[in-house]
Amino acid sequence: MTKVINSYDFEKYLKQTKKVIEEALDFSLGPENPEILRESMRYSLLAGGKRIRPILCLASCSLAGGEPSLAVPTAVAIEMIHTMSLIHDDLPAMDNDDLRRGRPTNHKVYGDAVAILAGDALLTRAFEMVSLRSPGVDPNRLLNVIGELSLVAGAPGLVGGQVVDLECEGKEVDLDTLEYIHLHKTGALLKACVRTGAMIAGANEKLLQALTTYAEGIGLAFQIIDDILDLTSSSEKLGKTAGKDLLADKTTYPKLLGMEESKKRAFDLVEKAKKAIEPWGADANHLISLADFITNRDR
Amino acid sequence: MTKVINSYDFEKYLKQTKKVIEEALDFSLGPENPEILRESMRYSLLAGGKRIRPILCLASCSLAGGEPSLAVPTAVAIEMIHTMSLIHDDLPAMDNDDLRRGRPTNHKVYGDAVAILAGDALLTRAFEMVSLRSPGVDPNRLLNVIGELSLVAGAPGLVGGQVVDLECEGKEVDLDTLEYIHLHKTGALLKACVRTGAMIAGANEKLLQALTTYAEGIGLAFQIIDDILDLTSSSEKLGKTAGKDLLADKTTYPKLLGMEESKKRAFDLVEKAKKAIEPWGADANHLISLADFITNRDR
Numbered sequence: 251m252t253k254v255i256n257s258y259d260f261e262k263y264l265k266q267t268k269k270v271i272e273e274a275l276d277f278s279l280g281p282e283n284p285e286i287l288r289e290s291m292r293y294s295l296l297a298g299g300k301r302i303r304p305i306l307c308l309a310s311c312s313l314a315g316g317e318p319s320l321a322v323p324t325a326v327a328i329e330m331i332h333t334m335s336l337i338h339d340d341l342p343a344m345d346n347d348d349l350r351r352g353r354p355t356n357h358k359v360y361g362d363a364v365a366i367l368a369g370d371a372l373l374t375r376a377f378e379m380v381s382l383r384s385p386g387v388d389p390n391r392l393l394n395v396i397g398e399l400s401l402v403a404g405a406p407g408l409v410g411g412q413v414v415d416l417e418c419e420g421k422e423v424d425l426d427t428l429e430y431i432h433l434h435k436t437g438a439l440l441k442a443c444v445r446t447g448a449m450i451a452g453a454n455e456k457l458l459q460a461l462t463t464y465a466e467g468i469g470l471a472f473q474i475i476d477d478i479l480d481l482t483s484s485s486e487k488l489g490k491t492a493g494k495d496l497l498a499d500k501t502t503y504p505k506l507l508g509m510e511e512s513k514k515r516a517f518d519l520v521e522k523a524k525k526a527i528e529p530w531g532a533d534a535n536h537l538i539s540l541a542d543f544i545t546n547r548d549r
Numbered sequence: 550m551t552k553v554i555n556s557y558d559f560e561k562y563l564k565q566t567k568k569v570i571e572e573a574l575d576f577s578l579g580p581e582n583p584e585i586l587r588e589s590m591r592y593s594l595l596a597g598g599k600r601i602r603p604i605l606c607l608a609s610c611s612l613a614g615g616e617p618s619l620a621v622p623t624a625v626a627i628e629m630i631h632t633m634s635l636i637h638d639d640l641p642a643m644d645n646d647d648l649r650r651g652r653p654t655n656h657k658v659y660g661d662a663v664a665i666l667a668g669d670a671l672l673t674r675a676f677e678m679v680s681l682r683s684p685g686v687d688p689n690r691l692l693n694v695i696g697e698l699s700l701v702a703g704a705p706g707l708v709g710g711q712v713v714d715l716e717c718e719g720k721e722v723d724l725d726t727l728e729y730i731h732l733h734k735t736g737a738l739l740k741a742c743v744r745t746g747a748m749i750a751g752a753n754e755k756l757l758q759a760l761t762t763y764a765e766g767i768g769l770a771f772q773i774i775d776d777i778l779d780l781t782s783s784s785e786k787l788g789k790t791a792g793k794d795l796l797a798d799k800t801t802y803p804k805l806l807g808m809e810e811s812k813k814r815a816f817d818l819v820e821k822a823k824k825a826i827e828p829w830g831a832d833a834n835h836l837i838s839l840a841d842f843i844t845n846r847d848r
Binding site for chain 1: 581582583642663673679688689692699711
């Protein structure tokens with residue numbers, strides 16, 4: 251599939267927005283005490299990456315007619331939640347991963363105890379960002395954002411998905427279970443990105459529903475592509491251990507559906523996602539380009 | 550020191566309030582998925598205990614002239630934060646404790662992975678309780694409560710205290726460091742109990758300040774007594790492994806100050822705590838009795 255270039259400069263938007271996010275992430279962590287906690291939190295939060303989630307959040311705020319700078323603390327909160335889930339999932343007690351974004355995982359550098367606690371600290375800081383560090387936003391909107399984040403980060407979202415995932419390791423898993431895991435481990439947070447961004451702008455239920463459909467589509471597509479890349483990319487390119495799903499005998503889309511069908515499904519999902527927000531015309535440009543960007547990523 | 554019996558029926562208040570809390574805790578957890586996550590969350594959250602923290606929260610709401618039922622979701626959130634910190638602290642990667650409240654620790658029953666995730670789920674549920682499940686409270690007050698909880702649960706509170714504690718294990722620690730650890734690991738959350746309860750009721754700064762002084766006093770006293778009990782109680786009575794501090798060569802108050810001086814200090818701290826809220830007269834009855842209750846506990 252070819253990359254869609256919109257008439258507006260998406261690359262520029264991406265670059266500028268990423269810069270805003272990186273600065274806000276850097277600023278979100280203070281001196282912290284003790285020093286090793288500070289280092290561990292910074293190590294993972296400022297480890298680079300595409301920052302797709304916070305960008306989705308700001309782009310949705312724009313689409314909903316809001317001033318995106320008002321959504322920056324929420325975007326940072328989302329990246330903190332994402333980061334803490336990676337730190338905890340990588341632990342020896344869970345996925346036991348040594349590499350993440352091309353570098354040793356947090357517990358490999360700081361030990362399991364500090365890694366667990368740095369994750370806890372990032373999770374709580376996320377709620378601090380929205381409750382105390384989001385000036386200029388209506389308190390009811392902020393409460394809704396906090397509610398949304400508490401649901402997707404917890405048992406009904408990331409945590410529940412991860413427990414089901416752990417339970418399924420080494421077992422035969424059907425497509426329904428696989429999608430359950432992905433909808434909770436990946437989809438829930440992506441949905442929260444677009445919904446919270448729009449909530450900050452006071453979006454109505456119709457738009458929130460369209461954004462939910464959009465996020466479910468790209469969320470699942472994102473995961474299918476992750477499965478594909480685990481098979482086709484090198485560890486170096488991937489920035490994490492490649493072929494790990496195969497080694498762990500994990501059920502993946504390519505394994506269940508075959509490579510071609512998996513690719514087709516990812517493509518269809520992205521098309522469906524884009525269609526959901528088409529009614530918003532040019533205002534949806536960022537999100538439409540982001541959907542393509544996510545599906546065309548080569549790592 | 551003798552138990553102070555106020556003219557009103559403290560035992561009755563304690564019993565009734567604990568019942569309210571237990572019911573709210575039970576109700577705060579839903580079906581959850583998968584089943585093992587639900588069991589693990591319930592195992593630790595509904596493990597009994599004195600429920601001192603949520604009771605402090607409701608008592609402070611009353612003192613501040615609020616309807617205590619409005620503070621119940623916040624009280625539940627605090628117990629969830631407390632419980633998650635116990636689950637994570639007990640992990641083999643941290644304090645490696647096998648017993649808690651007379652039963653095997655969470656990870657001993659459900660494994661490290663589920664224990665970590667159950668803790669994460671309780672932490673996020675805490676923020677859900679305040680943001681989405683606290684009807685009838687002014688949104689600005691709820692945001693302040695969420696802010697307070699995010700600070701005490703994270704790097705500036707529980708997490709920071711635990712990291713410093715881990716760093717100090719097996720080392721000679723001076724009184725300043727010991728108090729730093731206790732103020733963060735125990736004091737911060739106790740302070741949040743009384744402050745958030747009062748915030749729900751819209752307390753002014755003067756009362757919040759008095760409650761802060763109160764909580765700092767009983768927080769430190771609580772910890773000194775914990776150190777004393779670790780030396781003098783049996784594991785059975787304590788409900789956790791006794792003599793562990795000594796075995797781990799941890800610095801404790803009795804070790805630094807001697808047993809008698811430690812007891813005297815705890816007593817003085819409680820007196821100071823009670824003095825801070827005396828100006829509120831009979832309205833402070835619950836909290837004054839609670840201060841005594843905490844210092845007279847024999848397990």
